[in-house]
Amino acid sequence: MQLKSIFLTLAAVFAIGTSAGAQAGVISAAASNVPVDICDTCTVSSTLNVAEHGRILDVNALVDITHGWDADLVLSLSHGGVTVLLSNRQGGSGGANYTGTVFDDEADIAIDAGYAYAPYTGSFRPEEALAAFIGHDVFGDWTLMVTDSEAGDFGTIDGWGITAEVPEPASLALFALAALGLGGVRRRRR
Amino acid sequence: MKQPILKPMLRACTLFAMLAGASLQAQAAFSITTTKDASDKVVSYTIDTNAGLVFKVRGFPTDTSTTSPGDLSSIVYNGVEYQDAGRGTQVNSGYDYIYTNQTGVSVKAEVVDANGNALPVTLPAAGQSAITAASDYIKVTVSTVGSSTGVLTHYYLVRKNDARIYMGTHFTAEPTGQALVRFIARLRIAALPNGTPTGTPGGLVVNADPNRPPSWPDDLRNTNGAIESGDIFGIATGPNAGETRSKHYSNMRLKDWTHIGGTGPNVGVWIVRDNNEGGSGGPFYRSLLNQITSTNNEVTYIVNYGEGQTEGFRFNRLNAYTMTFNNGAAPGPVDTSWFSKMNLLGYVPPTARGNVFVPAIYGRNAAFPYTVGFANGTAQYWADAASNDGHVNADGMIPGTYTMTVYKNELAVATAQVDVTAGTTNIVPAVTIGADPLAHNDDPRGKWHLAKGDPSLTQALFRIGEWDGTPRELLNGDKLTVMHPSDVRMSSWFDTASAANPYVVGSSKPGLHMPAFQWKGLATAPNGPVTVNFTLKPSQISANSTYRFRIGITTAQAGGRPQINVNNWTSPFVGSQSGDVFPPGQPSTRTMTVGTYRARNITYDYTIPASALVAGQNTLKVWVVSGSTSTSSWLTPAVSFDAMDLVKIN
Numbered sequence: 001m002q003l004k005s006i007f008l009t010l011a012a013v014f015a016i017g018t019s020a021g022a023q024a025g026v027i028s029a030a031a032s033n034v035p036v037d038i039c040d041t042c043t044v045s046s047t048l049n050v051a052e053h054g055r056i057l058d059v060n061a062l063v064d065i066t067h068g069w070d071a072d073l074v075l076s077l078s079h080g081g082v083t084v085l086l087s088n089r090q091g092g093s094g095g096a097n098y099t100g101t102v103f104d105d106e107a108d109i110a111i112d113a114g115y116a117y118a119p120y121t122g123s124f125r126p127e128e129a130l131a132a133f134i135g136h137d138v139f140g141d142w143t144l145m146v147t148d149s150e151a152g153d154f155g156t157i158d159g160w161g162i163t164a165e166v167p168e169p170a171s172l173a174l175f176a177l178a179a180l181g182l183g184g185v186r187r188r189r190r
Numbered sequence: 191m192k193q194p195i196l197k198p199m200l201r202a203c204t205l206f207a208m209l210a211g212a213s214l215q216a217q218a219a220f221s222i223t224t225t226k227d228a229s230d231k232v233v234s235y236t237i238d239t240n241a242g243l244v245f246k247v248r249g250f251p252t253d254t255s256t257t258s259p260g261d262l263s264s265i266v267y268n269g270v271e272y273q274d275a276g277r278g279t280q281v282n283s284g285y286d287y288i289y290t291n292q293t294g295v296s297v298k299a300e301v302v303d304a305n306g307n308a309l310p311v312t313l314p315a316a317g318q319s320a321i322t323a324a325s326d327y328i329k330v331t332v333s334t335v336g337s338s339t340g341v342l343t344h345y346y347l348v349r350k351n352d353a354r355i356y357m358g359t360h361f362t363a364e365p366t367g368q369a370l371v372r373f374i375a376r377l378r379i380a381a382l383p384n385g386t387p388t389g390t391p392g393g394l395v396v397n398a399d400p401n402r403p404p405s406w407p408d409d410l411r412n413t414n415g416a417i418e419s420g421d422i423f424g425i426a427t428g429p430n431a432g433e434t435r436s437k438h439y440s441n442m443r444l445k446d447w448t449h450i451g452g453t454g455p456n457v458g459v460w461i462v463r464d465n466n467e468g469g470s471g472g473p474f475y476r477s478l479l480n481q482i483t484s485t486n487n488e489v490t491y492i493v494n495y496g497e498g499q500t501e502g503f504r505f506n507r508l509n510a511y512t513m514t515f516n517n518g519a520a521p522g523p524v525d526t527s528w529f530s531k532m533n534l535l536g537y538v539p540p541t542a543r544g545n546v547f548v549p550a551i552y553g554r555n556a557a558f559p560y561t562v563g564f565a566n567g568t569a570q571y572w573a574d575a576a577s578n579d580g581h582v583n584a585d586g587m588i589p590g591t592y593t594m595t596v597y598k599n600e601l602a603v604a605t606a607q608v609d610v611t612a613g614t615t616n617i618v619p620a621v622t623i624g625a626d627p628l629a630h631n632d633d634p635r636g637k638w639h640l641a642k643g644d645p646s647l648t649q650a651l652f653r654i655g656e657w658d659g660t661p662r663e664l665l666n667g668d669k670l671t672v673m674h675p676s677d678v679r680m681s682s683w684f685d686t687a688s689a690a691n692p693y694v695v696g697s698s699k700p701g702l703h704m705p706a707f708q709w710k711g712l713a714t715a716p717n718g719p720v721t722v723n724f725t726l727k728p729s730q731i732s733a734n735s736t737y738r739f740r741i742g743i744t745t746a747q748a749g750g751r752p753q754i755n756v757n758n759w760t761s762p763f764v765g766s767q768s769g770d771v772f773p774p775g776q777p778s779t780r781t782m783t784v785g786t787y788r789a790r791n792i793t794y795d796y797t798i799p800a801s802a803l804v805a806g807q808n809t810l811k812v813w814v815v816s817g818s819t820s821t822s823s824w825l826t827p828a829v830s831f832d833a834m835d836l837v838k839i840n
Contacts, residue, residue, distance in 0.1 A: 068696075071727070093651040093724050093836070094696025108556040114625065115555050115646035117653070150727050 025168035027052050027138055030062075030161035036146075038067060038155045043147040046157050053139045054166025058105070059130050060123075061086065061162050065098040065146065067155030070118045074147040077103075077162075080136045085128040087111045089149060091118045097155075105130050138164045220350040222299055222311050222328050223321045225249075230316040234263065235299045237328055237346075241353040242268045243515055247330050247346060248278065249297055258284025259295040260332030260344065265377070267353065267515045272459060274376040274486050281344055281359060282368035285332050290366045293336030302327040306531030326350055329532055338363075342371075343535050349528065355513040356526065359493055360535040364503050371493035375461065375513065382452040382459055382487040385409060385480065390520075391450045392440030392480035395672050397679060403429055407439035407672040409482040418783060418822060422674050432678030437481035437488075438497075438784035439672045445473035445561065445572055449514075449521050450480055452487035458518035461491045461511050464526070465571065465586065468507025468536075470494050472563050473572035474600045474659075476671065476786040498745070498781040498789055504568055508536030543586045545615040546608055551580025551596060553623030555646065558599045558658055564592040564608065580621070596621055600744075601659030601791055601832065603644045623647075626657075626793070628738060628839055637764045638773045638794050645740060645793065648837055652695040652724050654704050655833035659791050661706035661744060664831055670706060671785045675824050683707070687720045692809070695724035707782055710750055710814040710827040717826075719755070719811035724836070728805040736839040737798040741812065742832030745789035746776045748818040750827035752794050755811040759802035763815050764794070780825065787830040798836075810836075 031048040070091025095118025107123035220240040232249035246264035261278025300308040301324035314320035330346040347356040385406030413423035422436040451460035477495040481488040514521040560575035573584040596604040625647035632639040645657040686703040687693040753763035816827030
């Protein structure tokens, strides 16, 4: 009996450890309704749908935009009633395009940092933290909105997408196993 | 019939070879041989390392302008003589003219045992030689004599069974005879015909044009006369026609190299440096290091140097460096811990040194390396900041108070004072790099300032180049350390950012379209202003806003400084108004034509009235002003750009 409870305890500890070390899965989705023209001095949007469920642990957004004057543009991302400002008229004088731009709360450089340059290739922290989406279900529509705030230049949303970290189903199962194991140990001690 | 005779012959040959080997072994014992001439003067000390290296220190010969007591007059490694017979390997041009008031040179040789006990060598009778066996070490001390007795002392130190000549140079005053302190090994080109590999000081330059053979930038062979100041040479004919060569182009940032040298078939002769704590100029200092001529491969260890120098010289340090011989492979680090037994002037043991630990540096841009320098009047050090969190370990520093400077690449972006105490590690507060303030007190009229933070942390309407203290990312910036600006391999300096072909913000590229240097005037080339076109939208212009154009320079020559014009508005410049305060002076020596862009980083500030700017295209011009002129075109007043940007302040 004592041996059995040790095994159960070890299983629980292992399961918790495993669950903590490998719980994140990744869900990626890319917009299919692109390119979207960015008309001069108006707001356009593009929506993608995520068909899977999962509680968001972290989320990044990848954006490709062709535009001759980034400083005209305001970029924001909406999902589940939450809107996050990604970039607000960045680009200075003559900065053009967002090329392979990843908005990532963990990036070293903020999109509004003095040494962030168009076409913003690489990873940048958005103006507002994407952490606002943490805890939400990744399932459903995600909308990228682009506002062109000044006349004279136009462009296109060439592509965009999101990558979200969510708990893996397998790790949920391990967590459940751990809970069962601990429960078993407790029952035997009683 | 022949067999019986052959066998004894073979036996005899074998015996002879064994005896010969034993004899060579006996001659190769670790020793020093003192030789006197007929007048009872010591003419040489011959040191056998017992490791294939035998070298001779000149004693008291009748010296010439190119030789002196204390010189290395012979360097034989594995049976090959490397020393130029006509000239010495020596400090400057010989120890007999380091100071104008010296009357001679003393040379003293000793053997030293494992406990540091020194004994003088055995002196022979006149016209004779005497061998002194050594147990562990040999020490030769060369010192200036006369009114400058002991002002400069140079050591040759040898360890048993080690093919190295360890050296140390200590001085209490800067030389007055031959300026500066340089140890120059003058090695026969026939024995050491080649330079060093790419990536080392003076290393092989591989040209983008495959029809141009690779070359050592300091190799004067096949040149056709000087094109500047007697030390920069051009190649007139052949596949490398139009290229330039100079000893100056062997430079490399001090922090980037550990050894210099020359190579030949299966041989390398190197000088491995110490931490350069007694030098001047900091981690990014560049100086000549090598020169290859038709007669010599000159390997030059710079203890201190004046060209492009921004610091005072340091004294009373033991400047240590080691001549190493091998098969041509890069030499490894050398062990000098045994110096503690050698009773050397200026030697500071590890136990008398301290460390500094900086736990982190915040505000870094991951695209750039960061270096932390430490400097005071007696020593200098530096260490790299870790790429993850910027932490810094600076070890082995002589106690004292130092100015600690954080460099973003080569631009000073933060400073602090730190103390070093022997035997301890001083953990100093983490450093946070802030934006370079737009308001400053360096110049009451606000025409210039010295960066106190990272200018890149301030958003700009546009920016050309990176604020990193170098022009390397600009046109020709990748070449200017290894060739003259007139070199045919340079891209044209004047075809871009010109009135005819302006730099266009948003589409032009710094590396292709913005020249790294700008000159005031050249006899054979246009000296028009650098022209930049940029566009502003109505929202970017406000009558109540203040606009600041910043130009960072890394050095200047002949008093050059920038002035700008935007559309119909022309800026004042430093010196345009009575009472203007000038920024710290740039070196009076050549810099921009001798392979360095680095001196004093200065930011020039121009406050542009909003009324000067228009919605739509604006044209900005930058040119160089100076009261100086030069008869040599490429030495005309000039500046080296770091970066430039336009900032909307409010």
